[in-house]
Amino acid sequence: MRAVVFEDWKTFPVLKDVHKPTPGPGEVLLKVAGAGACHSDVAIFQDFDADFNPAGLSTGFILGHENAGWVDELGPGVHGFEKGDAYLVYGPIGCGRCKACSRGQDTYCENAATNPYAAVGLGRDSGMAEYVSVPARNLVPLGDADPAIAAPLADAGLTPYHAIKLATPKLAGADKYALVIGLGGLGLLGVQILKAITGATVIATDMKEDAMAEAEQLGAITVAGGDDQVAKIREITGGTGVDAAFDFVGVSGTIQAAMQSMAIGGRMTVLGIAGQPYEWTFYTTPYEVELTNSYWGTIEDLHEVAELFRVGKIEPKVTKYPMDKALEAYQDLVDGKVSGRAVVTPNE
Template identity: 45%
Template sequence: MRALQYTSIGRPPEVVEIPTPEPGPGEVLLKVTAAGACHSDEFVMSLPEDQYAYGLPLTLGHEGAGVVAALGEGVTELEVGTAVAVYGPWGCGSCRTCLTGAEQYCEVAAKRGIMPPGLGAPGAMAEYMIVDRSRHLVPIGDLDPVSAVPLTDAGLTPYHAIKPSLPKLVPGSTAVVIGAGGLGHMGIQILKALSSCRVVALDVGEDKLAFAREVGADHALTSDESAVDAVRELTGGRGATAVFDFVGVQATTALAAQMVHFQSDIVIVGVGDGAVSVGFFTTPWETSVRSPYWGTIPELHEVVALAQSGAIHVETETFSLDEAPSAYERMHARTLRGRAVIVP
């Protein structure tokens, strides 16, 4: 079968021929219908050799959707032909954290060498992929796999980030979304679907600001120092109740820290080097700062249900497997609208 693999440190990924895998006991073989490209992939491929820990060659793609093609011994919960999405952050399934469905925080995954597809295990940018356990598959019904596959990260990650803040996002409150890209445009929609707050989006470039308005932002502002005063003005001087930073560099986390009020939330979602200094004289009283990772299995079921109801949708651009390297080039150049999806 054909697969997109990262084969050498510092070199672009390439399409190669590799053997089609067969499912072992407890495993599921999927015929891949769609695979999502993510900034996390770009981050991994930018790491120097002394920091890279994902194995080579690596079949990319931690966002996956497909049709069940074959079942390993002992798998009775699924039927061949079922359309599914893949829950990516695999855990052991039996530690205290995994038993809550939060396998992204598995207590023993690192020790046991359990890694997500596309981030250590073979990923979804191939004609077929192995999923280690049936619990990591979520039926998608008649959802278009191209639209469904980004839900496994671009939908799940902002959902997990936003959900704990929902009790604070009451009518009259304001949430700020920094970055209206692949995850941010989903964050805007999730906030509008699940709360009554005002949503303010920050980004650079009128195209991104227009995109933010299209997907539901009440206001869209340039992401620079002027945004702090603009948010204060929009909120009558009070500031934001929650800021969701989908960029995560120091410039954006610094903005977040300046535009919140007491008892607010700052949630750093983007994979960057940004941080917020928390202390009695640095952040408003009882400000909570979180840096969540991915999401839980139950939450992926909820995100899929939101999409099936029509409350959220993912903007996508599709690429063939041969075109997949150019998807990462477009991502790096920030010319993608929404998410890039590879269709094998």
């Protein structure tokens, strides 16, 4: 089968023929409907090396951690799945034994340092291929929903949903405001999720006019980036600031803008993995503001995200690429040409 393989550090991935996987005990083989191309993948082959390797990866695996497809074959000991049914894949794979894994939060596995890989697509062969084998436990049913469109929900939907869900106490009640910074694949889904599960007024900001136009169509009030960005955000809130903010960029400037926009007692979550620093000081931070981060979410969260998709409350904006143009999808991502999410469709 054809697959996009990350072969070496600081090296663009290659499209090559590899062996079709066989599902092992407790695993299910999916015929891939869609695999999302994410900036995290770009970081792996463009930024990581043997010395800077936060995920503890080795080279030589198939990329793609946002996957959905149809059941093709069951491994030994697996029951309850019908061939042809559509499923979304929960990417993280923990030890399955610790407290975090027991609550479905494999992202925070206590034994991550000794696990053989972090996730499907992070050390383990993934779905940027015609077929992928995954643990049966990690499959979330999609029913009649289109798995090719659903694929980005595995990260671009799950990551904002988990952070927003944790922040919902800050958004309960009347006259609440939420801020979304960065309107790529995750940010646009973040706007939709906020509109779907909270009653907050959503303010969205980006440097791209087309991205802000899309956010407006989804019900957000938009503010362009710039020197007066924070003043405009505070003006919308009547001067009090936002109750929750979600930064999908994570550079120093966006973190600072979010923190300057906060209301007293608000919660600011950094989700972008740019990894840049922010200087906190007592006198420039509104009182009792929480500054935190989060990473992916739980299996339970992904079931809830899939349900929002099935009932039509959220939908990723995707640009499809056939398998022979999979590398073009990654190049477009590197070049900033992708609006929403690039999805490779190996079997379409």
